Amino acid sequence: MSDDDPITDFTRRSVSVEGVKKTVYVAGAGPAVVVLPEMPGISPDVLRLARWVRDAGFTVHVPSLFGADGAFPTVEGGGEVVRRACVSSEFRAFAGGGTSPVTVWLRGLARQAHTACGGPGVGVIGLCFTGNFALTMALEPTVIAPVVNHPSLPLDDPGGLELDAADARAVRDRLDRDGLTVLAYRFEGDRWCTGQRFAAYRALLGDAFDGRVLPDSAANPAPPPFFADLVGTPHSVVTAHFVDEAGHPTVQARDEILAFLTDRLHPGGNRPLPAT
Numbered sequence: 001m002s003d004d005d006p007i008t009d010f011t012r013r014s015v016s017v018e019g020v021k022k023t024v025y026v027a028g029a030g031p032a033v034v035v036l037p038e039m040p041g042i043s044p045d046v047l048r049l050a051r052w053v054r055d056a057g058f059t060v061h062v063p064s065l066f067g068a069d070g071a072f073p074t075v076e077g078g079g080e081v082v083r084r085a086c087v088s089s090e091f092r093a094f095a096g097g098g099t100s101p102v103t104v105w106l107r108g109l110a111r112q113a114h115t116a117c118g119g120p121g122v123g124v125i126g127l128c129f130t131g132n133f134a135l136t137m138a139l140e141p142t143v144i145a146p147v148v149n150h151p152s153l154p155l156d157d158p159g160g161l162e163l164d165a166a167d168a169r170a171v172r173d174r175l176d177r178d179g180l181t182v183l184a185y186r187f188e189g190d191r192w193c194t195g196q197r198f199a200a201y202r203a204l205l206g207d208a209f210d211g212r213v214l215p216d217s218a219a220n221p222a223p224p225p226f227f228a229d230l231v232g233t234p235h236s237v238v239t240a241h242f243v244d245e246a247g248h249p250t251v252q253a254r255d256e257i258l259a260f261l262t263d264r265l266h267p268g269g270n271r272p273l274p275a276t
Contacts, residue, residue, distance in 0.1 A: 005044040005070040009051075010062070017108030023064040024109065028054035031119030031265040033145075034061045034110060036134065038127035038239060039085070039152075040078030040226055041067020045239035046127065049254075053125070056258045057266060059117045063109060065090075065102060065130065073226035073240070082230075085129065086155070093129075095157035098164030103133050107140035114142040121145065123261045127239060128152050131193070132162040135182055135201075138171055145264040147257055148184040148201070150235050152192040159196035161204065168204055175208040182209050183260050185253050187234035187241070189216040212256075218249040 010025035025042070027050070035050045037043070042062055047070065054060045066088075067081040086093040090102040110122045121144030126134030131151025137143045153162035161168065175182070182205060186193040198211040219234030219241040227240040234241055238257065242250045 003044070004072050005047050007042075007047060007070045010047075015063070015109060015112065017105045017112070020105055022105065022109075023069070025050075025062040025064070025069070026059065027051070028057075028059045030057045030059055030117065031122070032061060032110070032113035032117040033058040033123040033125065033261055033265070034063065034106070034113065034137070035125045036063065036106070036127055036130035037065055037067070038131075038149075038236060039066070039129045040073050040081035041065075041071055042069045043067075043071065043073050043224070043239070045073075045224070045236070045242065048242075049125070049127075049238055052254060052258065053261070056262060058123070058261065059113070061109065061113050063106065073224040075225045075229050078226035079230055091129070091153075092162060093153055093155050095154040095160050097154065097162075099136055099167045100133065100153075100162060103136040103139075106133060107137050107143075110137055110140045110143050119265055120267060121265065123147070123265055125149065125257065126151065128192070128236060135171055136163060136167060138174055138180065138182075139167065141174075144178070144180060145261050146180070146182050147260065148182055149237055150186050150190060150193040151184075151197065152235075155192070158191075158194040159200050161197070161200050172204055172208075175205060180208060183257065184209065184211045185214065185237045185257075186211070187214050187216050187219055187237065189233060190235050191233045192231065192235055212253065214249050214253065218243065220250075 010027040123145035124134040125147040134146040223240040
């Protein structure tokens with residue numbers, strides 16, 4: 001993908017949570033799944049993932065949190081988005097910052113989506129900069145299927161978690177109380193989401209953390225420029241570094257994520273996986 005995505009097959013909505021409005025792109029039918037953008041925004045690859053979720057039998061919600069919606073990830077434009085996000089009051093990009101305030105808004109989005117869509121609960125897929133947000137959103141009782149993909153925050157602490165101590169305890173207690181599992185993915189050599197970070201998740205969550213690691217050789221060798229030149233490491237398992245070939249490890253990861261969502265949000269029902 002080297003062109004912008006016009007996002008014409010989604011409905012563009014203005015969603016207000018506690019007086020704060022953000023744009024959310026919505027498509028599909030069925031239980032709600034929130035697909036969070038990764039740096040540097042709602043890219044064509046993020047939208048491809050959202051369409052897979054939609055086609056698997058869900059109402060997908062993609063909130064605009066940073067960057068230009070639908071834009072192909074370039075070096076210059078993407079770098080500026082990262083710089084702005086790192087100093088934004090909505091995010092906590094560095095160690096010691098605690099939980100990103102924007103997750104409060106996202107929990108409100110999950111509540112509204114569940115009210116509108118019904119079903120047993122809401123799924124969330126976090127990616128990169130927003131990877132850990134999927135876990136934090138489990139503080140919202142309607143969220144029952146969190147997927148944490150290559151979480152990169154805090155940027156300056158490879159073994160750190162983007163959670164303050166109180167939220168970490170609350171998330172752990174909620175998962176224990178309701179028997180929830182967190183599904184997570186990373187590439188083995190990812191320097192933005194290291195083995196130390198997955199070890200920290202395991203230490204906090206125990207068996208509730210299902211962390212899966214793909215070999216670096218499975219990463220798309222020709223991702224968009226932002227990922228090739230700025231990220232500079234195998235990173236985005238089901239977006240920029242995805243390889244759309246039958247039987248490929250990244251395709252398997254995609255299918256596992258869709259099966260995880262189906263199992264929790266369509267209990268007792270079967271939904272077809274999208275064609276690759």
